[in-house]
Amino acid sequence: xxxxxxxxxxxxxxxxxxxxxxxxxxxxxxxxxxxxxxxxxxxxxxxxxxxxxxxxxxxxxxxxxxxxxxxxxxxxxxxxxxxxxxxxxxxxxxxxxxxxxxx
Amino acid sequence: xxxxxxxxxxxxxxxxxxxxxxxxxxxxxxxxxxxxxxxxxxxxxxxxxxxxxxxxxxxxxxxxxxxxxxxxxxxxxxxxxxxxxxxxxxxxxxxxxxxxxxxxxxxxxxxxxxxxxxxxxxxxxxxxxxxxxxxxxxxxxxxxxxxxxxxxxxxxxxxxxxxxxxxxxxxxxxxxxxxxxxxxxxxxxxxxxxxxxxxxxxxxxxxxxxxxxxxxxxxxxxxxxxxxxxxxxxxxxxxxxxxxxxxxxxxxxxxxxxxxxxxxxxxxxxxxxxxxxxxxxxxxxxxxxxxxxxxxxxxxxxxxxxxxxxxxxxxxxxxxxxxxxxxxxxxxxxxxxxxxxxxxxxxxxxxxxxxxxxxxxxxx
Numbered sequence: 001x002x003x004x005x006x007x008x009x010x011x012x013x014x015x016x017x018x019x020x021x022x023x024x025x026x027x028x029x030x031x032x033x034x035x036x037x038x039x040x041x042x043x044x045x046x047x048x049x050x051x052x053x054x055x056x057x058x059x060x061x062x063x064x065x066x067x068x069x070x071x072x073x074x075x076x077x078x079x080x081x082x083x084x085x086x087x088x089x090x091x092x093x094x095x096x097x098x099x100x101x102x103x
Numbered sequence: 104x105x106x107x108x109x110x111x112x113x114x115x116x117x118x119x120x121x122x123x124x125x126x127x128x129x130x131x132x133x134x135x136x137x138x139x140x141x142x143x144x145x146x147x148x149x150x151x152x153x154x155x156x157x158x159x160x161x162x163x164x165x166x167x168x169x170x171x172x173x174x175x176x177x178x179x180x181x182x183x184x185x186x187x188x189x190x191x192x193x194x195x196x197x198x199x200x201x202x203x204x205x206x207x208x209x210x211x212x213x214x215x216x217x218x219x220x221x222x223x224x225x226x227x228x229x230x231x232x233x234x235x236x237x238x239x240x241x242x243x244x245x246x247x248x249x250x251x252x253x254x255x256x257x258x259x260x261x262x263x264x265x266x267x268x269x270x271x272x273x274x275x276x277x278x279x280x281x282x283x284x285x286x287x288x289x290x291x292x293x294x295x296x297x298x299x300x301x302x303x304x305x306x307x308x309x310x311x312x313x314x315x316x317x318x319x320x321x322x323x324x325x326x327x328x329x330x331x332x333x334x335x336x337x338x339x340x341x342x343x344x345x346x347x348x349x350x351x352x353x354x355x356x357x358x359x360x361x362x363x364x365x366x367x368x369x370x371x372x373x374x375x376x377x378x379x380x381x382x383x384x385x386x387x388x389x390x391x392x393x394x395x396x397x398x399x400x401x402x403x404x405x406x407x408x409x410x411x412x413x414x415x416x417x418x419x420x421x422x423x424x425x426x427x428x429x430x431x432x433x434x435x436x437x438x439x440x441x442x443x444x445x446x447x448x449x450x451x452x453x454x455x456x457x458x459x460x461x462x463x464x465x466x467x
Contacts, residue, residue, distance in 0.1 A: 010189075011216040012192075012216070013194030013195070013218065014192045015161075015193075017110065017113060017114060017119060017164060017166070018117050022166060026194070026217065026218045029258070031106060031107060031110075033106065033110060
């Protein structure tokens, strides 16, 4: 299976609240609350960390079975990419350091 | 409870200043007759001071950030401040009159991922709008701005403050917003000036006009439901707060003064002299605001409207007592339901008890 890379869109607002990430899309005002595991995936979605490395990290931090973690992470990435707030690609991406283009 | 309400509740429990209203200037290119601000520049925070405040707000956990004024574009660095705020991942809303927004500014706001732009429109008729703003040609420029912003795909809300001068133009502004394809919001309350001056309250619309607004299906949805008699007050209502000011939201002036809300000018600290979180966590004024539950309001806790009233503690404060009623909200509750508030009944009772003339016998 080919490696995947996740990158946060620049057209979002986000903030940690009580250990969980709150995310809102500026495009359609959809609001998401991410649980602790999803928050770790979100924070690691820097465009160049491979999905496999992110999965390993959540397995270690939360003692989750690797198979389950991989399925959960893929589901999470698909769901958020449908709303345009997470970008999924097959190659490393340059994540913008500033919100210069609302994707 | 909606997801947003749940999050708001969590912010309250965690003591997080979830929403901040930051006025970056009080200067303005319009001179609106009902404005509550003093437009002289008395020493605005510099670009770096505001960036420092934004750093502190991000650290404190603020999510919603509203930039307002004055007119925000009077500051040459305004877009730089928005860019910095977006780097800090705030959800940014901007309140403006739009007069200085052209295609370039609209494109940049879109590029920066601003969530919403709220623009004040007082009338669909230039002669009325421009008479209120005291800026000839302002309605045309404002409408042009809305079109520029809309063409960029930005969410625009037309904010229509109603007063005596435009009380017949509400439906015209609403129709204009529809034609422009943007949202519409109405505010029928003129508030005292931030320094306590109440002279502009004469501009408040007549009670008959307020009654019409509160019974307008286009504005309130289901009129029967909206105007129904208040439901009985329960213990949860008694434990509650009437507003988020000072609880999960706070206001910062262009001079760094911190108040619970722009409409609640209770001095709580200044970010030029103290760290924001020190003010938020330790200000005696904010602690006092937070200590007031509905059951602690001597008049309002006895009122049948308590659970559904939009009581503004800031207006109550400006009327002399932050634990007292806000007469403007009493009036709204009455015009909405036809049932007088406890405050109105009390005042009527006092009038019947107080003789018009008091005579003190000689020699006593």
